Amino acid sequence: MPSSVRLGRDLEIRLRQVAEAEGVTVSELVRRAVAAYVEEVARDSLRLRLSDVLGVVRSSGGRARRTGEAFRRALRRAR
Numbered sequence: 001m002p003s004s005v006r007l008g009r010d011l012e013i014r015l016r017q018v019a020e021a022e023g024v025t026v027s028e029l030v031r032r033a034v035a036a037y038v039e040e041v042a043r044d045s046l047r048l049r050l051s052d053v054l055g056v057v058r059s060s061g062g063r064a065r066r067t068g069e070a071f072r073r074a075l076r077r078a079r
Contacts, residue, residue, distance in 0.1 A: 005030070043078070 007015065019029040054075075055068070 046078075047075075 015026055015029065019026045022029060024032075
């Protein structure tokens with residue numbers, strides 16, 4: 001989907017320099033940067049939304065004892 005973004009002169013110059021140094025098009029560099037930023041925000045957003053409940057439940061029960069460990073592993077994989 002085509003998109004348009006207005007950049008300041010200095011940022012555009014730096015963007016072109018980095019794209020040239022990386023050997024990619026400006027469009028490719030912008031796509032990579034946006035994808036990385038969106039991924040970072042989504043990951044941090046989920047962590048913040050769940051922060052009040054993560055690690056809150058404590059149990060001495062059998063299976064429940066292992067669910068926290070499995071949940072932590074799943075969250076690490078989702079990063």
